[in-house]
Amino acid sequence: MAAQAGPLVDLSIDNDGIAILTMNRPPVNSLNLELLEEIGKSLDEVAKNKTKSMILTSSSPSVFSAGLDIMEMYKPDLKRAEIFWTTLQDVWIKLFGSSYITAAAINGHAPAGGCLLSMSCEYRVMVEGKYTIGLNETALGIVAPTWFMDTMCHTIPIRQAEYALTTARMFTVDEALQVGLIDESASDKADAIDKCKKFIRKFDKIPSLARAVTKQKIREGPLVRLQKNRQQDTAEFLGFLKNPKIQQSLEMYIQSLKQKAAK
Numbered sequence: 001m002a003a004q005a006g007p008l009v010d011l012s013i014d015n016d017g018i019a020i021l022t023m024n025r026p027p028v029n030s031l032n033l034e035l036l037e038e039i040g041k042s043l044d045e046v047a048k049n050k051t052k053s054m055i056l057t058s059s060s061p062s063v064f065s066a067g068l069d070i071m072e073m074y075k076p077d078l079k080r081a082e083i084f085w086t087t088l089q090d091v092w093i094k095l096f097g098s099s100y101i102t103a104a105a106i107n108g109h110a111p112a113g114g115c116l117l118s119m120s121c122e123y124r125v126m127v128e129g130k131y132t133i134g135l136n137e138t139a140l141g142i143v144a145p146t147w148f149m150d151t152m153c154h155t156i157p158i159r160q161a162e163y164a165l166t167t168a169r170m171f172t173v174d175e176a177l178q179v180g181l182i183d184e185s186a187s188d189k190a191d192a193i194d195k196c197k198k199f200i201r202k203f204d205k206i207p208s209l210a211r212a213v214t215k216q217k218i219r220e221g222p223l224v225r226l227q228k229n230r231q232q233d234t235a236e237f238l239g240f241l242k243n244p245k246i247q248q249s250l251e252m253y254i255q256s257l258k259q260k261a262a263k
């Protein structure tokens, strides 16, 4: 993968006071430890500045995020892998449990961890095109953690979530719209951001404390479940990584990605 030039995320505040968090790890915004740390810091920044809302997007022309960086899981240094996983948990807790309004302008593919980040927001607008979104972990021979599943069950009906998770279903933009995995489609990134802003403006007349407490209460179940089981969740992740069959599946998957990229 190409070396990183420039910051891994850009956090700007627009004229309406809306924070725009842009992931910037070419070529595909795969979530490695350093990118997750920067996303986490930006989420802290948004919370600290009491910004009323945030839009999550990507600087790539065709990928929102390719999900977790598979190289963090393939034959890893186990100490780093543990920090990687707890950082991912932190990012999810901060984003899913945030009190400010969140929306994702999904300007490209959003598999696995990319889908998780967008589902952790309150509203999703995806750019039309040959892009797909979904939790495809089973196709890699791995099991999505419970909190990934909880996040999907919080977004689409549980029957659809079970079917999508077990079959590693990647939804086209139209399919995602139909099932409610995204809320709107958009012609391009600017349109997606405009539509996210329109969603955010819906709260102009809603008292912000009532909105925030309602959001946090409705999201309490999945959050408490992870918070109570963080150590076990981390131990399970490390256990997965130590399993030779999982390592073999990851190796085959990496090979297939490399072959596809070389074509």
Ligand SMILES: CCCC/C=C\CC(=O)SCCNC(=O)CCNC(=O)[C@H](O)C(C)(C)COP(=O)(O)OP(=O)(O)OC[C@H]1O[C@@H](n2cnc3c(N)ncnc32)[C@H](O)[C@@H]1OP(=O)(O)O
Residues within 6 Å of the ligand: 001, 002, 027, 028, 030, 062, 063, 065, 066, 067, 068, 069, 070, 071, 109, 111, 112, 113, 114, 136, 137, 140, 142, 143, 144, 145, 237, 240, 257, 258, 260, 261, 262
């Ligand atoms: C117990 C564990 C539980 C948690 C588990 C998992 C959660 C996850 O998030 S696992 C990651 C799952 N992600 C994927 O399956 C996506 C894989 N990528 C793709 O499908 C495509 O890359 C994508 C559609 C996102 C974009 O396609 P293109 O624009 O055509 O790019 P390329 O496929 O050519 O890729 C360019 C370059 O990036 C490398 N790459 C892609 N994805 C990843 C990734 N997730 N991690 C690391 N590296 C990735 C790809 O191999 C190419 O590399 P080079 O060959 O070196 O250029």
